[in-house]
Amino acid sequence: MTRHTLMLRAAPPLRVDARALSPAALCAMRREEVLRLPLPQGRESVPLGECFDVASDLDDAPPRLRFEGDLSRFDGLGAGLALGTIEVHGSVGDQLGLAMSGGELQVEGSARDLAGCAMRGGRLEIRGDVGDFAAGALPGAMDGMTGGTLVVHGRAGARLADRMRRGTVVVHGDAGDFLASRLVAGTVAIGGRCGAHAGWGMRRGTLVMAGEALQPPGTFVPVHADAGVFWALLARDLARFGGRFEALPRRAIALWAGDLAVQGRGEWLVLLD
Template identity: 40%
Template sequence: MSTLTLREAPPERLDFFSISPLALSGLTPAEAERLEVGTSRRGVKLGDCFAVSLDGSDSLTIEGGHERLDRVGASLSGGTIRVDGDVGQRLGAGMASGTLTVTGHAGPYAASGATGGTITIEGDAGDYAGGAVYAAKAGLDGATLIVRGRAGDHCGDRMRRGLILVGQAGAHAGARMIAGTIAALDVGDLPGYGMRRGTLVTGKHGTLSPTFVETGSHDLVFLRLLGKHLRAVSEAHAALLDRPLRRYSGDLATLAKGEIWVAG
């Protein structure tokens, strides 16, 4: 297992886009320390903030995270990255495969555009977790995002495919969804606002948009199968699907092919 150990707080925001097990596997520690990670004219290098230990494996541990570490795991196409601490924005953005785990909190736009692999945040995530960054066409696009704590507003914004599992989410969870599945124990106001397709399962919610219509209480096979799938990750989320759920169809202001399922 290769290890990067934080020696001191970064003097500026660092871009970890090029830091992955694959990228480091062919380098010596001295070569890795010379990699540019700064985002200003200071020219901050990896070795300026981290002690580097490499073994050529497909597993990388970052010991000591920081909110200024941006785009951690964004280039991951296989292997494992674990961060013992916090990270900044765009965690795992565009990630193709592999496993990415953060024991602390993550900034905004976690997993934006991620097409594969599993991203787990043990703490909280900022706004737009699994959402579209800036003017992007889609947010999460096939990966699995797990947020054990709370995600901010616009979780899953313009999500295209994949799964988001979150403890709590703020307002506008699942807004502008194109497709995919979000499971949350609790969401804020206006969940699914502007959603075209997709599925949002929740235990509690804030104010619903008037462009969602209740279609009754249902106990469907696919809900049981989804619950079985979620049980391997979270018993609490799987329990939401152990009973009939109320279904709301919408958003009627768009294609109206989305659905919000609420545990009774």
């Protein structure tokens, strides 16, 4: 198995489709083969060697790719990832981790729109911000994220976790408008503030507001049943993400249910002072 480090030479003039850059595929290639790998750019393709310098060495560890540089014009990186690890020391473009089902994808910078879109498994961690529709559905699709874990250390844009069906989304910063809209199932935890219309059209699932207390909309109602055991388990699970979530097991919550406008039975957990 060959381990490769790809160092960006210069930002390409057009956007590049990076879906072919998977650890399982590239780590089975020799350096010379990697340099010749075609990358779609606009209507044509360019050899990978025109965009990157490649350093390679033999390694018996699981497949791992390392990228260095600003990859903001590279879209679809980690799409379909099933095994192995991708490390990116820089920012990335759209559709990061698109439909990934396993493995681990770590980004030290920020990502654009559709990060973790249609994600089915694995772990996607972004140290910076993400754009709109993270953990959401592909355009025209009915299902958003259906498994795995998405962790964002910065802020998230609009429509985070739209139509999400399963999995865990943790955002340490703020979230934009329509957070967890049309949520079907899964857990979404926000450490900062959120924009307008949070929980709009929720069917089921759990939204944890660990930051600034926000009054739920009028289509949610308070629930007075004892949720102590459920909250103890959920809080302990979220505490491992650190930051504001670390203190959750010591906090009390108010439980709301909705969105009643769509006969929803979602759970909205708001921390009490």
